[in-house]
Amino acid sequence: MKFRHKSTQEEKNELPMTPMIDIVFLLLVFFIMTFKISAQEGDFNVKMPLQGDGTPVDNTQLPLKLRLRSNGGGDLQEILLNDRSFGTDWSQVRGYVASLVGDASGPTQDEGPEVEIDLDYDLYYVHVIEAITAVTGYRSGDEIIKLVDRIKFAPQRKN
């Protein structure tokens, strides 16, 4: 009688790879499709408690009043800082703020000069951000030099 050796028939104990690869590729395609390159976002902090009788008197050393005039269509017409006109040139405004503030140790959230922004109702928001950018600081190389850290809005103008 003949016995067939079991070992002659090689046992295959490999895992089936095909389904796994299928799923892995699907996942890969999904992540590639949903991948979106978007620019980083940052914040400008504005601390504005409701004006009431409890609020202490402003201890600002330098009153900086920034008035933004709109041309009626939402675009910027004139920038006035403490009643001094700067046309529409933000770099001049920044230079003036820097000369006022000086190179003190740098402002913090609780002290240092404060800028009050007074804007026309219809002025585009993008100009408000330009204003905040101009007064908060400037970028030198990779570093951000801060000028003013406290921003607030003047009471609203209704037209």
Add this chain to the structure above:
Amino acid sequence: MRFRKTAAPAAEADLTPMIDMTFQLIAFFMVLINFSQSEQNDKVILPTSELAKPVDVPIEFPIIVHLTSEDAVVIGGDKVDLAALRSRMQPEIALLKLEGKGPADANIIIRSHRTAPGGRVQDLINRCQELGFEQFALRVKEEI
């Protein structure tokens, strides 16, 4: 004479390196995927600023408010009328109180469209102030 049958040589390619690479790619995309879809709104194009820097520490109790190009206020996907802001914010305030905090501890993150009127943003801030919120953040995009 008997010949032992030789097994046919396996023509299978070695899949291991490919699977390794694929897993690496998946891991890469998974890490980079942006899940914060609720923070985005396609009707809002943020203004840019060279000083925009991503926040280092996560903002405490953020409430994101969008002001779209169509002059609508959107909170958490719901279009809200400015007059009805109070009722929309009530649950948020209740949630804050539940954690022993108040509206003054929350941060209102304003994502406004570039050409929205600045006065509208002020309107929004005033409304929020009336509800007791004090801390606001104006969100901008990094200038490239």
